[in-house]
Amino acid sequence: MKPDSEKLLLLRMSSLFGVLADNTRLKIMYSLLDSEKRVGEIASIVGMSVSATSHQLKVLRENRLVKKRRQGRENYYSLDDYHIPALLALAGEHCREEIS
Amino acid sequence: MKPDSEKLLLLRMSSLFGVLADNTRLKIMYSLLDSEKRVGEIASIVGMSVSATSHQLKVLRENRLVKKRRQGRENYYSLDDYHIPALLALAGEHCREEIS
DNA sequence: GGATTACTTGAACATCTATTCAAGTATATG
DNA sequence: CATATACTTGAATAGATGTTCAAGTAATCC
Numbered sequence: 001m002k003p004d005s006e007k008l009l010l011l012r013m014s015s016l017f018g019v020l021a022d023n024t025r026l027k028i029m030y031s032l033l034d035s036e037k038r039v040g041e042i043a044s045i046v047g048m049s050v051s052a053t054s055h056q057l058k059v060l061r062e063n064r065l066v067k068k069r070r071q072g073r074e075n076y077y078s079l080d081d082y083h084i085p086a087l088l089a090l091a092g093e094h095c096r097e098e099i100s
Numbered sequence: 101m102k103p104d105s106e107k108l109l110l111l112r113m114s115s116l117f118g119v120l121a122d123n124t125r126l127k128i129m130y131s132l133l134d135s136e137k138r139v140g141e142i143a144s145i146v147g148m149s150v151s152a153t154s155h156q157l158k159v160l161r162e163n164r165l166v167k168k169r170r171q172g173r174e175n176y177y178s179l180d181d182y183h184i185p186a187l188l189a190l191a192g193e194h195c196r197e198e199i200s
Numbered sequence: 201g202g203a204t205t206a207c208t209t210g211a212a213c214a215t216c217t218a219t220t221c222a223a224g225t226a227t228a229t230g
Numbered sequence: 231c232a233t234a235t236a237c238t239t240g241a242a243t244a245g246a247t248g249t250t251c252a253a254g255t256a257a258t259c260c
Contacts, residue, residue: 010126012195013188018121022248023114030110039207052249054208064198073206073257083194088113090190094183095112098164122218139237152219154238173227173236202260209254216247224239230232 019063020087024048025056028077032066033085036078119163120187124148125156128177132166133185136178 019025027046031037037045043053057077060066067080079085119125127146131137137145143153157177160166167180179185 009192009195010123010130012198013191014121014123014126016191016195017117017126018247021114021118021121023110024248026110026114026117040205049250050207051209051251055248058208070257075207081194083190087187087190087194090183090187091113091116092109094181094187095109095116098112118217124218149220150237151221151239155218158238170227175237203258204260205256205258207255207257209252211251211253213250214248217245218243219245220243221241222239223241224237226235226237228233228235230234 016063019059019065020091022056024052025060026088028053028056028060029065029079029084029088032077032079033088036069036076038074038076042077116163119159119165120191122156124152125160126188128153128156128160129165129179129184129188132177132179133188136169136176138174138176142177 020029024046028042031042031045039050039054039057042057043050046053048056057066057068061068061077061080064080065084066077069076069078120129124146128142131142131145139154139157140150142157143150146153148156157166157168161168161177161180164180165184166177169176169178
């Protein structure tokens with residue numbers, strides 16, 4: 001790989017990890033593992049205001065980790081990448097070993 | 101899983117991702133993929149001051165991602181977890197697809 | 201078409217974090 | 231034993247980030 005695109009890759013990786021490095025966003029991702037959900041639903045699952053949840057959903061969407069689908073006046077969010085569940089599983093495994 | 105330890109798990113996961121969410125620390129991890137290295141070596145590879153590098157190595161060590169071995173007046177650092185290379189590979193794969 | 205629902209957005213504020221700089225420790229060397 | 235090397239550490243500062251609050255938009259309902 002060219003040194004230049006290696007730099008870019010590392011930058012993208014650190015920003016991907018940055019997106020995952022937040023408890024609220026992780027909860028959101030977990031809540032979407034099984035099925036798409038509306039903003040209000042997600043907000044009540046993660047125990048945050050709708051506004052805070054929407055802000056975080058925007059971050060996730062800008063980083064292509066979730067996508068949304070409008071239906072009437074409701075927005076349904078779902079996961080938008082097949083690597084992410086695997087990444088969460090690996091990280092979860094690592095951290096579960098630390099705990100027990 | 102109990103809801104309480106699930107909360108703890110998510111917290112640990114977000115802080116693990118937080119540690120990975122930094123360009124300097126990622127470079128350090130990559131530089132250690134093949135072999136252990138001294139602080140000065142690492143600093144010159146990542147292009148940072150020895151002090152900054154040492155601070156980041158401390159963060160990595162406190163989170164059990166690297167370990168150190170003293171020999172004389174030199175400190176050799178190496179990776180301290182088998183999940184991490186896999187995590188980096190997965191994240192790298194995800195981001196490489198985004199680039200190309 | 202006015203009110204309501206379901207969100208989104210922007211600004212503000214507080215908190216966290218990465219680097220620098222100066223000073224400190226530990227080991228080796230002459 | 232004094233000096234040099236190889237780091238580590240603490241405080242300070244500057245920049246990034248998460249939440250709140252108030253205001254805005256878009257679709258639906260009566």
